[in-house]
Amino acid sequence: MRELGRATTPQGEIVLRQRGEIQELIVNGVFAMDSTEVTSELALADAAGTAPGRVLVGGLGLGYTASRLLDNGARHVDVVELAGPLIEWAVQGVTAQLERVAHDPRIQLHHGDIAEWLPRREESYDAILLDVDNGPGFLIHVQNARVYAAEWLRxxxxxxxxxxxxxxWSEDAAPELARALAGLGVLTETVIEVDREGRRFGYALYQLRRAAS
Ligand SMILES: C[S@@+](CC[C@H](N)C(=O)[O-])C[C@H]1O[C@@H](n2cnc3c(N)ncnc32)[C@H](O)[C@@H]1O
Known part of the structure; x- marks a missing residue:
């Protein structure tokens, strides 16, 4: 096990480490993600469609969603990340993927809390992709309850x-999230079944499409 970065932020501790070929992100002592199984992170990017124009991503993580958006031909991607040190590590290039994301001119990394960042902005996006926590039912940061609430989603x-x-993105089915999204547009729920170390997980993507006119 090799630590690629460890830092304490106002929101808690963040650790990026390498175990063999695998990279892991630990936030506040809680496993946030690793690089072994990233089907759902990629599916999140794919939900923006092919060649999306402007995309907003909440949560940099290991950069899988952002990197896939580049592969899919996105024109511009704003990525908002709560942990400042993670952005610094990306700029330093501690992993090849974070380096790619930090240095591609189509991506702009912003240090901030998406819960506060988005309401302050005026511009529109073709896709807004949110993967900042495990979902409303099991939060790493309790303050993230705000982004699953009806007012913020509106x-x-x-x-x-x-x-x-x-x-x-949600690690599990979240009926309360579906309820909060109801009425804002056409809602689709997709479950992505993945095997991780012998266990089966059903990650959920809640997709809300705004009417075309
Ligand atoms: C599970 S990871 C995202 C994984 C990412 N989709 C990928 O493909 O690698 C969650 C990220 O969201 C960040 N985060 C947590 N709360 C946030 C917030 N309120 N605003 C912005 N970023 C946040 C965490 O620091 C972490 O980097």
Whole structure:
């Protein structure tokens, strides 16, 4: 095990480490993600469609979603990340993928809390992709409850271009999230079954599409 970075932020401790070929992100002592199985992180990016124009991503993590958006031909991607040190490590290039994301001119990394960042912005996005926590039922940061609440989700939906999508990753089915999104547009729930170390998980993507006009 090799530590690629460890830092304490106002929100807690963040650790990026390498175990063999695998990279792991630990936030506040809680496993946030690793690089062994990233189907759902890639599916989150794919939900923005092919060649999406402007995309907003909440949560940099290991950069899988952002990197896939580049592969898919996104024109511009704003990535908002709560942990400042993670952005610094990306700029330093501690992993090849974070380095790619930090240095591609189509991506702009912003240090901030998406819960506060998005309502302050005026511009519209073709896709807003949210993967900042485990989902409303099991939060790493309790303050993240704000982004799963109806008021914030309404604001996010208002920042979509006509026909645009808001997609939210959740580690599990989250009926309360579906309820909060109801009425804001056309809602689709996709379950992505993955095997991790012999266990089966059903990650969920909640996709809200704004009416085309
Ligand atoms: C599971 S990871 C994201 C994984 C990412 N989709 C990928 O492909 O690697 C969650 C990230 O969201 C960040 N985060 C947590 N709360 C946040 C917030 N309120 N605003 C912005 N970023 C946040 C965490 O620091 C972490 O980097």
């Amino acid at each position: 604001t996010a939906s208002e920042r979509l271009t006509p026909g645009g999508v808001l997609v939210i």
